[in-house]
Amino acid sequence: MDSTAAWVKLKADMKEAAASLGIDKIGVASAAPFTTLKQRLLIHRERGHESGFEEPDLDRRTEPALLFEDPQSIIAIAIAYPSKLQDAPKSEPGARRGILSRSAWGVDYHTVLRDRLSRLETWLREHVPNVRVESMVDTGALSDRAVAERAGIGWSAKNCAIITPEWGSWVYLGEMITNLPLPPDIPITDNCGTCTACIDACPTDALVGPGQLNSQRCISFVTQTKGLVSDEMMRKIGNRLYGCDTCQIVCPENRGKNWTHQPELQPDAEKVKPLLVPLLTMGNRTFKEVYGSGASAWRGRKPIQRNAVIALGNFKDKSAIPHLAKVLAEDPRFELRATAAWSLARIGGDDAETALRSAAGREREEPVIEAIAAALASFKDEASKEDECNA
Numbered sequence: 157m158d159s160t161a162a163w164v165k166l167k168a169d170m171k172e173a174a175a176s177l178g179i180d181k182i183g184v185a186s187a188a189p190f191t192t193l194k195q196r197l198l199i200h201r202e203r204g205h206e207s208g209f210e211e212p213d214l215d216r217r218t219e220p221a222l223l224f225e226d227p228q229s230i231i232a233i234a235i236a237y238p239s240k241l242q243d244a245p246k247s248e249p250g251a252r253r254g255i256l257s258r259s260a261w262g263v264d265y266h267t268v269l270r271d272r273l274s275r276l277e278t279w280l281r282e283h284v285p286n287v288r289v290e291s292m293v294d295t296g297a298l299s300d301r302a303v304a305e306r307a308g309i310g311w312s313a314k315n316c317a318i319i320t321p322e323w324g325s326w327v328y329l330g331e332m333i334t335n336l337p338l339p340p341d342i343p344i345t346d347n348c349g350t351c352t353a354c355i356d357a358c359p360t361d362a363l364v365g366p367g368q369l370n371s372q373r374c375i376s377f378v379t380q381t382k383g384l385v386s387d388e389m390m391r392k393i394g395n396r397l398y399g400c401d402t403c404q405i406v407c408p409e410n411r412g413k414n415w416t417h418q419p420e421l422q423p424d425a426e427k428v429k430p431l432l433v434p435l436l437t438m439g440n441r442t443f444k445e446v447y448g449s450g451a452s453a454w455r456g457r458k459p460i461q462r463n464a465v466i467a468l469g470n471f472k473d474k475s476a477i478p479h480l481a482k483v484l485a486e487d488p489r490f491e492l493r494a495t496a497a498w499s500l501a502r503i504g505g506d507d508a509e510t511a512l513r514s515a516a517g518r519e520r521e522e523p524v525i526e527a528i529a530a531a532l533a534s535f536k537d538e539a540s541k542e543d544e545c546n547a
């Protein structure tokens with residue numbers, strides 16, 4: 157195959173076949189270097205706004221030719237996922253629940269997109285036997301959003317997401333570098349206009365400008381860290397166990413958009429909105445059984461359990477005190493014990509204070525000793541406030 161018309165036809169046939177391959181949107185980008193993105197990524201790094209989850213080599217991030225011999229085009233795909241939980245169990249006093257972000261509902265999207273990319277590869281091979289491809293989803297060196305933007309999948313929005321006119325921003329992205337000179341698509345016009353709903357709604361002001369995220373302040377990032385979390389961030393995390401959807405939920409482009417046609421991506425309500433107390437003592441084996449096939453498991457169980465401790469504190473439900481006291485007394489991980497101290501103080505009351513005092517006598521690890529001291533000091537502050545009120 158060598159004439160331009162033949163490549164135009166192949167691309168048209170591929171677009172027609174996409175739905176039957178389980179792909180919701182497909183586009184083609186040129187494989188030229190992403191020069192302006194490189195500048196952007198440099199500024200992002202200089203400002204300290206990276207998360208640390210990105211590929212560190214900015215040349216590899218922006219030059220497809222460093223990843224693939226003689227690249228001719230990049231095929232970008234998008235798969236739509238659900239945004240609404242049917243029959244969601246209620247979070248009630250004595251039975252509080254946390255929530256996983258929509259990006260962690262159903263089977264891990266990496267698995268699903270890799271499957272769709274491999275179907276696409278098979279389809280391409282049937283038409284061009286000597287095709288060469290290199291597929292990637294999320295963990296590859298390229299910026300999935302920059303590729304999708306260039307391939308006309310959607311525009312790069314103020315909340316940083318790629319928004320497609322058809323599916324909103326509830327799409328996962330993946331791509332395939334190829335040796336096929338497919339004609340590129342045209343990028344889509346930005347439709348954010350004067351709207352700033354996402355920037356206004358972000359609980360931590362992590363969106364420092366349109367399309368500019370300080371990842372260190374993004375709740376999605378913080379929920380995926382393994383260490384101790386600042387007091388400010390713990391308050392803002394609310395009951396999020398993994399990820400954050402706020403800047404997408406408020407987006408008018410997502411209004412009424414909920415996609416239920418990809419079978420693997422449909423949520424199990426009990427898993428994605430689980431009871432918090434049982435999570436505290438969930439062993440590794442059970443965690444792997446329940447969450448192992450989903451996208452939230454990649455950092456192991458510790459961040460999710462720490463976030464469950466935080467959520468119980470934020471609910472200020474006194475029935476959680478004995479469970480948090482047990483974490484403080486018995487959990488072998490200092491991050492969980494220190495966080496439990498914070499949560500007990502946030503709930504407050506005599507039982508919480510007693511649990512903290514008894515732990516203070518036993519605890520040997522410095523970060524936990526400090527967390528207990530800070531928690532007990534907050535009781536003192538409360539008591540002196542009460543004195544002032546009663547005076």
Ligand code: B12
Pocket residue numbers: 192193196197200207209210257258259293294295296297298299300301302303305312313315316317318319325326327328329330366367368369371374376377380398399400401403
């Ligand atoms: C690191 C990472 C994170 C970090 C940092 C996110 C960020 N915004 O940078 C954290 C952990 C916070 C995160 C969170 C989330 N992530 Co994430 N993440 C990534 C990852 C691995 C790299 C992103 C990256 O390099 N960011 C650096 C920024 C600077 O570059 P970029 O966003 O890639 O590129 C854009 C900018 O450079 C911008 N740009 C270019 N030039 C210029 C110039 C100017 C002046 C400006 C303002 C902007 C600008 O345009 C580019 C295209 O949009 C990608 C997968 C991948 N390999 O690309 C997934 C990815 C971006 N994440 C994704 C998702 C779903 C999420 C969450 C929604 C998950 C959740 N529910 O919690 C949140 C959303 C948070 C948010 N508002 O962005 C999807 C996005 C899908 C979509 N429709 O856009 C991706 C593509 C994974 C995937 N394959 O589907 N993520």
Ligand code: SF4
Pocket residue numbers: 357358359360361362363369373374375376400401402403404
């Ligand atoms: S994911 Fe949450 S914390 Fe991060 S930018 Fe969006 S609203 Fe803000």
Ligand code: SF4
Pocket residue numbers: 313314315316347348349351352353354355403406407408409
């Ligand atoms: S909320 Fe408004 S500004 Fe933000 S991404 Fe959606 S349309 Fe754009």
